[in-house]
Amino acid sequence: MKTNFTIRQEESKDFFTVENLVREAFWNVYQPGCDEHFIVNHYRSNPDFIKELSLVLEVDDKIIGYIMYSKAQIDCNDGTKLDVATFGPLAIHPDFQRQGFGKILVDYSLEKAKELGIPCVLICGSGEFYGKSGFVPATTKGIRYADDSEGDALYFLCKELKEDFLKDIFGIYHDPKGYFVTHENPEDFEKYDLQFPKKEKLKLPGHIF
Ligand SMILES: CC(C)(COP(=O)(O)OP(=O)(O)OC[C@H]1O[C@@H](n2cnc3c(N)ncnc32)[C@H](O)[C@@H]1OP(=O)(O)O)[C@@H](O)C(=O)NCCC(=O)NCCS
Known part of the structure; x- marks a missing residue:
């Protein structure tokens, strides 16, 4: 450990x-x-930002991990809206990846989320990684990702923090607006990124965008 x-x-x-x-x-x-990084920068002033769950992980007083959460909603088929949460970005510095820190940070943040009364967390990500923290495909719980036309996305995951919270719930989940800030402000993003060290952009196999 x-x-x-x-x-x-x-x-x-x-x-x-x-x-x-x-x-x-x-x-x-x-x-x-x-x-x-631009999403994080903008989210801090967004009312959906959950500051208690904006967490850093330090090793030897150096920040090597970060996770943030946002308020989110499920649009239920009966017309009601259900308050839930999502998280991301989740980041572990490349020099510290595959050493267990990502899972530690996710599990710790989920405990904190539960303490705050958050009933359910929905995210897009690797079932292999998040499955270890108890996430299951959200479609198995009746929740569909808005961008998933087939309704069977294995990358759209959920974890109930309140037992049976999603029982008898059917609905659609849209990513909160805060995650689209770059598309809405592409020029601001280009300017913002200039303050960071220069890095080369590469088109690599497996990219999803
Ligand atoms: C994804 C990320 C947060 C994982 O953190 P990590 O500290 O490297 O992961 P852990 O060491 O805690 O991994 C625990 C287990 O999850 C699985 N796992 C970890 N990263 C994985 C990945 N990228 N794909 C699939 N499974 C993964 C592995 O089974 C791993 O155990 P193992 O190393 O013994 O095989 C980190 O690699 C990262 O910051 N990546 C870049 C940004 C990113 O993709 N963030 C997540 C967006 S959804």
Whole structure:
């Protein structure tokens, strides 16, 4: 078991370090370059941001991991809306990946989310990774991802923090608007990214964007 780490809420003095860490972790992973650091930068002033769940993981007083959560909603088929949460970006610095820190940070944040009364968390991601923290495909619980036309996406996952919260619930989940900030402000993003160290954008096999 790992013991040489601490997890705490992000503070304003961490903002640049966190954004640079997120950029390092996501760079060229899903697209040439990345924009997840811009999403974090904007989310902090978004009413959907859950500051208690904006968490940094430190090893030897150095931030090597970060996760943030957003309020989200399920549009139920009966016309009601159900308050839930989502998380991301989740980032572990490339030098510290595959050492268990990602899972530790996810599990810790889920415990905190439960303490805050969040009943359910929905995310898109790897079933292999998040399955270890108890996530299952959300379609098995009656919730469909809005972008999934077939309604069988295995990458759309959920975890109930309140037992049977999704029992008898059927609905659609849309990503909260805060995650689309780059598409809405492409020029602001280009300017914002210039403050970080120069990195080469590469088009790699397996990119989803
Ligand atoms: C994804 C990420 C957060 C995982 O963190 P990590 O610290 O590397 O993961 P862990 O060491 O805790 O992994 C625990 C287990 O999950 C699985 N796992 C980890 N990363 C995985 C991946 N990318 N794909 C599939 N399974 C993965 C493995 O089974 C791993 O155990 P193993 O190393 O013994 O095989 C980290 O690699 C990262 O920051 N990646 C870039 C950004 C990103 O993709 N974020 C998540 C977006 S959904």
